[in-house]
Amino acid sequence: MKKTMKCVECGGLAEKVDDIEFSVDVGDKEVLITNLRGYRCTQCGAEYHSAETVEKVQEILKGIKRAPKVQFSRKLTKSGKRWVIGILPNEIMEALGLEGGERTRLHLSGRKIVAEFD
Numbered sequence: 001m002k003k004t005m006k007c008v009e010c011g012g013l014a015e016k017v018d019d020i021e022f023s024v025d026v027g028d029k030e031v032l033i034t035n036l037r038g039y040r041c042t043q044c045g046a047e048y049h050s051a052e053t054v055e056k057v058q059e060i061l062k063g064i065k066r067a068p069k070v071q072f073s074r075k076l077t078k079s080g081k082r083w084v085i086g087i088l089p090n091e092i093m094e095a096l097g098l099e100g101g102e103r104t105r106l107h108l109s110g111r112k113i114v115a116e117f118d
């Protein structure tokens, strides 16, 4: 990335920055993505996103849209010596494109158990 570029708006000098904020509406929520790289005009304040930034924003948005919004409550039960959480509802299976038999990676996030599928 070059250090400066010419501002398209006013012809002034736009300098490389890494604190650009980008806000988008996803459904009824506003998502603010911060610390993006790009250029900001020193004269008029116009902001330019780098190609890398646009890609990053799209990746983040894809992730948000893909996540199923449905939530279900399940009881933790014991089966032999193992603790078991009941089968995922079909809506979640469909949203994730699962058919059964797939392996998942489990990890903890605070008090949440995150199950990740490829």
Ligand SMILES: [Zn+2]
Pocket (backbone or CB within 6 Å): 007, 008, 009, 010, 011, 012, 013, 041, 042, 043, 044, 045, 046
């Ligand atoms: Zn400008």
